[in-house]
Amino acid sequence: MTEIDNLTTIEELPVTINVSMTSSRERFKMSIDSSNTVKSLKQKIIRERELPRNSHLRLIHQGQLLEDNQKICDTGIRNEGSLHCVFSQFGNNRNNEGEEEEEERIDIEAIPVGFDRLLMYGFTHFEVEQFRSQFRSSYMRTVEPYPTTETERKEIEDEWVDGLIDLEYMNNDIGVEQQRSIIRRTITEQHQQFSLATSQNGTDYDLFFGAVLGFLLGIVVLFFMWEGLPKKRKLGIILGVVFNICIALLYTIFRTK
Numbered sequence: 001m002t003e004i005d006n007l008t009t010i011e012e013l014p015v016t017i018n019v020s021m022t023s024s025r026e027r028f029k030m031s032i033d034s035s036n037t038v039k040s041l042k043q044k045i046i047r048e049r050e051l052p053r054n055s056h057l058r059l060i061h062q063g064q065l066l067e068d069n070q071k072i073c074d075t076g077i078r079n080e081g082s083l084h085c086v087f088s089q090f091g092n093n094r095n096n097e098g099e100e101e102e103e104e105r106i107d108i109e110a111i112p113v114g115f116d117r118l119l120m121y122g123f124t125h126f127e128v129e130q131f132r133s134q135f136r137s138s139y140m141r142t143v144e145p146y147p148t149t150e151t152e153r154k155e156i157e158d159e160w161v162d163g164l165i166d167l168e169y170m171n172n173d174i175g176v177e178q179q180r181s182i183i184r185r186t187i188t189e190q191h192q193q194f195s196l197a198t199s200q201n202g203t204d205y206d207l208f209f210g211a212v213l214g215f216l217l218g219i220v221v222l223f224f225m226w227e228g229l230p231k232k233r234k235l236g237i238i239l240g241v242v243f244n245i246c247i248a249l250l251y252t253i254f255r256t257k
Contacts, residue, residue: 013033013034014031014032014033014034015031015032015033015034015072015077015078015079015081016029016030016031016079016080017029017030017031017032017041017077017080017081017082017083018080018081018082018083018162019045019082019083019084019085020082020083020084020085020117021085021087022084022085022086022087028049030044030045030048032044032072033072034071034072034073035071035072035073036071036072037068037069037070037071037072038059038066038067038068038069038070038071038072038075039068039069041059041072042057042059042068045057045085051087055087055088056087056088057085057086057087058085058086058088059083059084059085059086060083060084060085060086061075061076061077061081061082061083061084062076062113062155062158066083080162081162082158082159082162113154113155113157113158114132114153114154114155114157114158114161115128115131115132115135115157115161116128117158117161118131118161118183123183127184131187132157134187135157135160135187136153140153140156143156200230200231201230201231201232202229202230202231202232202233203230203232204232206229206230206232206233206236207232207233207235207236208236209233209236210229210232210233210234210235210236210237210238210239210240211236211237211239211240211243212236212240213236213237213240214236214237214238214239214240214241214242214243214244215240215241215243215244216240216244218241218244218245219241219244219245221237221240221241222237222241
């Protein structure tokens with residue numbers, strides 16, 4: 001099979017997309033061939049969700065408005081990825097083009113991303129910031145390469161929230177309070193798991209800090225600062241001690257010459 005055939009095969013693979021309606025808390029899955037266009041996806045949503053024929057849909061992925069002529073495989077959407085869908089209907093008296101563009105820009109900017117999506121499920125801004133702080137202090141420290149911009153951090157949050165919001169629960173009429181309870185419990189459990197893993201294994205900072213301690217304090221650090229340390233900090237200490245010993249040996253050798 002040639003390289004062109006391989007590319008064609010990849011483009012024709014079907015993908016399942018999680019679609020979130022911004023006008024409600026409705027979430028649903030939509031399967032479509034990745035070779036199809038965004039316009040085809042819009043038409044499928046209107047048809048399968050039985051929306052009015054004059055519906056106007058705008059699909060947003062990671063803060064970017066998708067163009068109708070884009071192929072799904074060119075949008076960066078992965079299998080089981082997420083899209084936000086802004087729904088509106090054409091009226092008899094439509095605004096001029098400039099007003100429509102301004103309204104579209106405001107709609108896109110107003111779409112919550114990352115943990116801000118939890119505001120749609122009744123959480124307060126204070127709770128969302130608490131969840132974000134816990135997430136960034138535990139899980140995000142383990143992401144490689146580490147996200148350096150707020151946009152990258154929000155994208156990672158978005159991916160994690162996709163797995164957090166269970167479609168089965170969100171589409172069943174179980175009540176807002178029970179939905180909040182499920183989400184809160186899941187976040188708490190995940191945070192505890194991340195914190196435990198981080199405290200046991202450590203981070204790259206622990207590796208660096210351990211190496212500095214091992215080099216400056218030498219072998220004595222193995223006797224006084226070992227118990228209860230993360231694995232990476234222990235490794236860093238050993239590397240630092242070894243480097244310290246090597247420097248001492250080299251100094252002794254050159255001094256005796």
